[in-house]
Amino acid sequence: xxxxxxxxxxxxxxxxxxxxxxxxxxxxxxxxxxxxxxxxxxxxxxxxxxxxxxxxxxxxxxxxxxxxxxxxxxxxxxxxxxxxxxxxxxxxxxxxxxxxxxxxxxxxxxxxxxxxxxxxxxxxxxxxxxxxxxxxxxxxxxxxxxxxxxxxxxxxxxxxxxxxxxxxxxxxxxxxxxxxxxxxxxxxxxxxxxxxxxxxxxxxxxxxxxxxxxxxxxxxxxxxxxxxxxxxxxxxxxxxxxxxxxxxxxxxxxxxxxxxxxxxxxxxxxxxxxxxxxxxxxxxxxxxxxxxxxxxxxxxxxxxxxxxxxxxxxxxxxxxxxxxxxxxxxxxxxxxxxxxxxxxxxxxxxxxxxxxxxxxxxxxxxxxxxxxxxxxxxxxxxxxxxxxxxxxxxxxxxxxxxxxxxxxxxxxxxxxxxxxxxx
Numbered sequence: 442x443x444x445x446x447x448x449x450x451x452x453x454x455x456x457x458x459x460x461x462x463x464x465x466x467x468x469x470x471x472x473x474x475x476x477x478x479x480x481x482x483x484x485x486x487x488x489x490x491x492x493x494x495x496x497x498x499x500x501x502x503x504x505x506x507x508x509x510x511x512x513x514x515x516x517x518x519x520x521x522x523x524x525x526x527x528x529x530x531x532x533x534x535x536x537x538x539x540x541x542x543x544x545x546x547x548x549x550x551x552x553x554x555x556x557x558x559x560x561x562x563x564x565x566x567x568x569x570x571x572x573x574x575x576x577x578x579x580x581x582x583x584x585x586x587x588x589x590x591x592x593x594x595x596x597x598x599x600x601x602x603x604x605x606x607x608x609x610x611x612x613x614x615x616x617x618x619x620x621x622x623x624x625x626x627x628x629x630x631x632x633x634x635x636x637x638x639x640x641x642x643x644x645x646x647x648x649x650x651x652x653x654x655x656x657x658x659x660x661x662x663x664x665x666x667x668x669x670x671x672x673x674x675x676x677x678x679x680x681x682x683x684x685x686x687x688x689x690x691x692x693x694x695x696x697x698x699x700x701x702x703x704x705x706x707x708x709x710x711x712x713x714x715x716x717x718x719x720x721x722x723x724x725x726x727x728x729x730x731x732x733x734x735x736x737x738x739x740x741x742x743x744x745x746x747x748x749x750x751x752x753x754x755x756x757x758x759x760x761x762x763x764x765x766x767x768x769x770x771x772x773x774x775x776x777x778x779x780x781x782x783x784x785x786x787x788x789x790x791x792x793x794x795x796x797x798x799x800x801x802x803x804x805x806x807x808x809x810x811x812x813x814x815x816x817x818x819x820x821x822x823x824x825x826x827x828x829x830x831x832x833x834x835x836x837x838x839x840x841x842x843x844x845x846x847x848x849x850x851x852x853x854x855x856x857x858x859x860x861x862x863x864x
Contacts, residue, residue, distance in 0.1 A: 493842070500835035503613035506605065509552040510539040514609045522603050522627050533586040533596075538579045544571045558830055559615070559624070560604045566595040603627035616836035640837070643817040648844070650731060650816070651799040655746075657739040658795050659788060662746035666787070669747070670754035684747055692741065696805045699737040703727040703809065729811025737809045742798055746791035753787030793852065797845060817841060 507514050512535035520528045543549040553567030570592045582588065589596035607627045608615060615625040622638040623630055632638070665684065669677050687695060702708045705724040713719040727733055757780060765775035803818035810816075817837060824834035 496835045496838050499831055500616050500839050501612045501614070502832065503555075503608065503615070504611050505552055505555050506609040507611055509543050509548050510536065510605070510609070512536075513539050513605075517602065517606050517609065520602070520606065522599070522606060525599070527586075527597065527599065528602055530584050530586050532602075533589055534579075534583060536589070537574065537577060537582075537585040540571070540574045541577060541579055544575045554829065556604060556608065558619075558833070559608055560600065563595065563601060563604065566593045566601070569593055570596070600627075616832040617840070619833050620836040620840055640817070640820065643815070643820055644840070644844070646731075647800055647816040647818070647841075650735060650814075651796050653735055654738050654742060654799045655792050655796045657735065658743050658746035659792065661739065662743055662750060662791065663784075663788070666747050666750035666754055667784075669751045670757070671759070681751075684744055687741070687744060692804060693808075695741060696737055696808045699733070699740065700728060700809050703733050703736065728809055729814065731810070731814045733809040733811075734806045734814035734816075737805050738799060738802060741805060742795045745794050745798060749790035749794065750784060750787035753790070754784050757783045789852075793849070796848075800841065800845060 513532060516532045516535050517528060520532065540549060543552065549567050549571045550564075553564040556567070557564035570589070573592055577585075577588075595601050604627070607625060613625070618625050618630060619633070620640055622633045622641050624633050665680075669680055669684070672680065704710070705726065705728075707728075709727065710719065710724045714721050714724065719725060727736070761779050761783070762775045765779045766772070770778065800816070801818050803816060803822050806815045807819050807822075810819075818841070821834045821837045821841075824830040824837070
């Protein structure tokens with residue numbers, strides 16, 4: 442008993458307690474591992490996490506009205522929009538002071554663009570008024586109510602002030618409502634006019650066509666991957682070069698080639714007419730529609746389906762199929778009951794890859810899809826580059842990201858993401 446009591450803690454070679462020494466060594470290893478992956482973590486943070494966070498924030502950001510009209514917005518919040526009367530002189534006077542500052546800083550055009558998303562024509566009203574407001578004196582030229590109405594009749598309309606009041610909050614759900622063909626109005630949430638209800642249709646079209654493209658890639662890619670996995674190495678390598686050959690050509694060139702081939706006077710129609718399957722006067726319309734988009738994108742994304750399936754099939758032992766046949770199974774039974782289940786992880790990996798790539802494509806649908814074959818990504822690109830409605834583009838992108846995550850979750854529940862393999 443006394444020997445056990447006199448025994449102290451186990452010491453390391455340097456005389457420190459072994460437990461403390463092991464903990465210090467473990468911390469050093471963790472720190473070293475963290476430093477090794479730090480560049481990758483920083484790269485992912487800058488190129489992936491921060492853009493997504495920025496997109497999420499921009500989809501609800503709405504501080505431009507409050508920042509541009511800091512005196513007008515608080516006074517306008519006290520105005521009863523249901524009274525049927527225009528705001529009082531104090532609101533117009535505050536607007537004059539705010540607009541003079543905004544015009545000199547050239548910020549009124551940004552405000553005009555933001556409000557024009559909600560009420561068409563309000564941008565021109567702000568720009569025309571700005572030229573005269575710049576010359577006003579905030580004290581000597583009072584009162585301002587009649588002056589504003591003389592500048593533009595829109596300043597005397599209730600709808601203008603209701604729009605400013607409704608969209609003067611710092612954060613808004615308006616972009617997300619617009620993304621699902623709804624709108625935030627002074628009267629509440631309402632549906633967009635029928636001629637503007639296009640975004641939900643584009644979302645549905647994007648999902649359906651992406652699934653069709655994914656299915657077409659599976660049907661076309663599975664036989665090719667099977668042949669690659671079962672050919673001798675020298676022949677398989679030659680065929681693999683042909684599979685990878687499209688990667689050596691620009692995406693724009695491949696898409697443009699399909700545009701040439703699919704048009705009514707293109708190669709495919711010429712061949713069909715030559716062999717007599719199609720009459721020259723009734724050539725097939727295969728471009729500027731959904732068919733053209735599906736064909737072109739299936740060709741472009743097919744290698745992304747073949748490679749994961751091939752890498753999995755390459756690991757399947759052919760003796761399994763031979764054993765099944767020796768036990769009396771037919772070729773089809775041996776394939777369906779033995780070979781195919783082992784290749785499903787490759788199909789799952791290729792399907793996820795192709796679907797996610799397809800759902801975000803916009804160059805190919807833009808070139809060969811026309812108005813009937815474009816995706817929601819084309820609309821996002823339009824709002825970023827043309828209409829400059831970045832808030833709506835961010836909301837559309839957020840919804841698209843959420844849809845992908847939901848489908849990914851559903852796939853995990855049904856199939857199991859652990860069953861997805863790349864070899």
